[in-house]
Amino acid sequence: MTIAHARGRPRGFDLDDALDAALELFWREGFRATSTRDLEATLGVNQSSLYHAFGSKAELLAAALDRYERRIDAALVEPLEGSPLGLEAIEDFFSNLHRWITHDGKRGCLVINLMAEDGGADTAITRRTRRYRRRVRSALHTALDRAARSGEIAPTALDERSELLFGMVLGLNIAVRGGASRAEIGGIMTGVQQQIGAWRLPQPATE
Amino acid sequence: MTIAHARGRPRGFDLDDALDAALELFWREGFRATSTRDLEATLGVNQSSLYHAFGSKAELLAAALDRYERRIDAALVEPLEGSPLGLEAIEDFFSNLHRWITHDGKRGCLVINLMAEDGGADTAITRRTRRYRRRVRSALHTALDRAARSGEIAPTALDERSELLFGMVLGLNIAVRGGASRAEIGGIMTGVQQQIGAWRLPQPATE
DNA sequence: CCACTTCTGAAGCGATCACTTCAGAACAGG
DNA sequence: CCTGTTCTGAAGTGATCGCTTCAGAAGTGG
Numbered sequence: 001m002t003i004a005h006a007r008g009r010p011r012g013f014d015l016d017d018a019l020d021a022a023l024e025l026f027w028r029e030g031f032r033a034t035s036t037r038d039l040e041a042t043l044g045v046n047q048s049s050l051y052h053a054f055g056s057k058a059e060l061l062a063a064a065l066d067r068y069e070r071r072i073d074a075a076l077v078e079p080l081e082g083s084p085l086g087l088e089a090i091e092d093f094f095s096n097l098h099r100w101i102t103h104d105g106k107r108g109c110l111v112i113n114l115m116a117e118d119g120g121a122d123t124a125i126t127r128r129t130r131r132y133r134r135r136v137r138s139a140l141h142t143a144l145d146r147a148a149r150s151g152e153i154a155p156t157a158l159d160e161r162s163e164l165l166f167g168m169v170l171g172l173n174i175a176v177r178g179g180a181s182r183a184e185i186g187g188i189m190t191g192v193q194q195q196i197g198a199w200r201l202p203q204p205a206t207e
Numbered sequence: 208m209t210i211a212h213a214r215g216r217p218r219g220f221d222l223d224d225a226l227d228a229a230l231e232l233f234w235r236e237g238f239r240a241t242s243t244r245d246l247e248a249t250l251g252v253n254q255s256s257l258y259h260a261f262g263s264k265a266e267l268l269a270a271a272l273d274r275y276e277r278r279i280d281a282a283l284v285e286p287l288e289g290s291p292l293g294l295e296a297i298e299d300f301f302s303n304l305h306r307w308i309t310h311d312g313k314r315g316c317l318v319i320n321l322m323a324e325d326g327g328a329d330t331a332i333t334r335r336t337r338r339y340r341r342r343v344r345s346a347l348h349t350a351l352d353r354a355a356r357s358g359e360i361a362p363t364a365l366d367e368r369s370e371l372l373f374g375m376v377l378g379l380n381i382a383v384r385g386g387a388s389r390a391e392i393g394g395i396m397t398g399v400q401q402q403i404g405a406w407r408l409p410q411p412a413t414e
Numbered sequence: 415c416c417a418c419t420t421c422t423g424a425a426g427c428g429a430t431c432a433c434t435t436c437a438g439a440a441c442a443g444g
Numbered sequence: 445c446c447t448g449t450t451c452t453g454a455a456g457t458g459a460t461c462g463c464t465t466c467a468g469a470a471g472t473g474g
Binding site: 010011049053 | 451
């Protein structure tokens with residue numbers, strides 16, 4: 001959606017590259033901890049140009065967040081939501097989540113990091129994190145529904161179980177961001193996977 | 208442990224009162240978001256006096272944290288650890304936790320808030336939050352052990368289950384701090400309690 | 415009362431924050 | 445080349461940060 005300019009000096013940097021670099025900073029260092037000077041240095045773009053292009057630090061975050069949500073949706077949420085599988089889709093989701101939030105360092109999930117940062121003030125960011133929470137919880141519920149319909153798990157307490165799983169998504173994130181060791185994270189992850197497996201009913205032999 | 212002074216002008220404020228007020232601010236607003244000017248205004252104590260008494264903002268936090276840990280230990284961890292009960296002690300723990308982190312507003316647990324704030328840097332605070340994590344996880348494990356020994360639950364996957372529970376402690380906190388609605392928190396809490404109940408084995412009729 | 419010590423209040427320190435200003439650079443169309 | 449437009453670089457805005465300075469207030473023991 002980058003339109004070629006018609007008149008005036010052409011922009012000296014690529015908008016998408018800048019957004020990706022800004023996303024990386026906000027994600028790894030946090031929104032508040034990333035100063036406009038940090039952005040200037042890492043992106044190699046003068047503050048003046050950044051403000052000219054994006055308006056404010058918050059709008060830059062919003063634009064970076066658009067890109068982030070598209071990616072995490074493709075990598076984690078859509079596979080969970082669109083899978084034909086039940087419990088296995090959820091187990092895969094948590095495996096993917098594990099990789100996603102620990103990929104290089106203690107970066108966690110940007111949306112959940114933001115949720116933890118702003119302390120629940122009523123900002124545009126808060127509204128987006130709320131929407132994201134609903135989306136993830138709903139995808140988990142959908143997968144549990146599939147598992148129940150196929151007889152993989154008992155068709156009871158689906159609401160409670162999806163809430164439990166969603167709570168674990170949040171818990172894993174804060175454990176990662178809070179500096180828990182790899183072993184600690186692994187332990188929690190094992191606890192989740194074990195619990196998901198424990199929901200599985202004994203299956204009648206197929207075939 | 209407040210020693211009466213021997214010479215010089217007596218302090219014009221009460222150390223314990225000041226620590227309690229500072230604790231309240233750090234807890235509700237966050238450590239970083241609480242400025243020394245906020246402390247001055249809320250405590251009614253000049254910055255100069257605060258620095259004279261405590262040394263630095265970080266040391267003031269450390270002193271407030273001492274008080275906080277004593278209280279949360281008495282209110283939540285000791286009852287869990289010292290109870291003769293198994294699952295019921297854990298259920299009570301989560302009920303108490305719910306009250307503790309939502310008591311007035313979205314305050315969460317100070318230790319977990321700090322864990323989320325400093326991003327895992329290796330500070331004195333990080334070391335204390337690590338110690339606290341170990342303590343809570345161990346108390347949960349102890350309670351599960353009691354439940355297993357009394358035949359209340361199967362004596363399997365105790366490590367995984369305690370990790371799961373601990374992850375939920377973290378998840379509930381971030382949900383509260385992140386501005387989740389009362390209904391959302393209640394949903395997650397119900398998910399946890401339901402899961403704990405689901406671990407209970409059918410009991411032989413006693414009597 | 416005096417010398418000594420400790421604590422207080424106001425003012426101010428340098429650093430850093432998000433953001434702005436403005437002269438001039440770099441292009442287009444005429 | 446000239447005019448009009450957009451973008452860039454360096455400098456600087458006021459606000460706020462954690463923390464310090466220092467004169468003087470408020471006590472003590474002699």
